[in-house]
Amino acid sequence: MPRLRELQQAFGSWLQFDDASEIAALVCANGLAGNRRVQIYRNNLLVTLTDALRAVYPVVEKLVGDGFFRFAANEFIHHYPSRHGNLHLFGHEFAKFLSEFAAAKGHAYLPDVARLEWAQHEVYHAVDHAPLAPQSLTAIDPDRYESLCFTLHPARRLLYSPYPVVRIWEVNQPDFDGDQTVDLSASGNCVLVLRINGAIELHTLARPEYRFLATISEGKTLGQAVEAALEQHRDFDLNHYLAKHVQNGTLVEFNLA
16 A cells, blocks of 8 residues: 555546556545546545636637637646646646647747747736836936946736737737738737726737847846847937836836846
8 A cells, every 4th residue: 555645646647648547546436436436536626727728828729719728728738737736827838838839830920929928927917016216316426327237017918929919919819800911921020018998909019129128037137138129220319218118118127247
């Protein structure tokens, strides 16, 4: 007879699709075979995790259909089992999974749609943060501005896709009643996902603005961020974009490198 810890570990492994024979042999039948009894737990796990994925990825599900989504979810759960008690953390590898999933190869844009939906999920559940007081920057010697390192608000995510993922997402919303045509050859999107007053917003950015924020998010200095933006467009207006992202709460802290 295995010890309790060994039994618990074996049961947990079985829930993640290991062979159930060892566990089933230890279950009292009592009118229902042991393997049938333990199968109930696996079915409940699959239903719970599939529903969790549906809640996060409704557009992906709409794009591929219910049957395909359930098939993909089953495969995903098998290869990326939940490792946390908090279901909000489950599913972050789904975009990576879709990019490697042979059955989804005909939908090259699908992983980026999943990335966009996961970004919204993270932003929705992110902690709040006090805004940056604009006057705090006036205390900094202008000669040291290029050494400033900013922090992005926890409820902000940046995403680049070579596909028009914002358009794909928009036309697949439940209340969308316009033209559903999507030109997949159209320009891709640089997106800032943000939460303002509890609502999730998608802001498409110009490439220089995106590179500016992405460089800052990597922990680089303001000077390095400006250089990255200028590589995209020589007329990048630092004052405009710095003021914009302080005012909309994207930049919330700074220090001097």
